[in-house]
Amino acid sequence: xxxxxCVATFHTTQEGMRAAxxxxxxxxxxxxxxxxxxxxxxxxxxxxFPAADAPQVRAIxxxxxxxxxxxxxxxxxxxxxx
Numbered sequence: 001x002x003x004x005x006c007v008a009t010f011h012t013t014q015e016g017m018r019a020a021x022x023x024x025x026x027x028x029x030x031x032x033x034x035x036x037x038x039x040x041x042x043x044x045x046x047x048x049f050p051a052a053d054a055p056q057v058r059a060i061x062x063x064x065x066x067x068x069x070x071x072x073x074x075x076x077x078x079x080x081x082x
Contacts, residue, residue: 006054008047008061009035009069016045019066026060028053039072 010016016032023030030049035042049057051073061068 004051005048005073006051006057007033007036007039007072007074008049008057009039009072010045010047011067011069013045015066015068016047018064019047019061019068022064022066023047023049023057023060026056028057028060030057036074038074 008016008019010019020030020032028049030047030053032045033048035044035046039046054071058071
């Protein structure tokens with residue numbers, strides 16, 4: 001994961017795939033990744049996207065009714081995107 005990226009996690013794989021499709025349709029550079037080890041030892045998928053797009057991502061997913069488990073940044077003193 002590159003610097004300046006955020007990760008969204010989901011309760012289900014289906015929600016993660018739906019979120020990725022929705023964001024890509026809206027022009028957000030989002031991609032599916034395995035859930036990073038620093039977040040969970042469980043298997044699953046997550047969505048990574050530029051931190052600068054965090055407000056837009058939150059709004060798009062909320063408007064679409066997509067349930068997000070959490071928004072995260074790699075540990076560096078902050079746990080939530082701006």
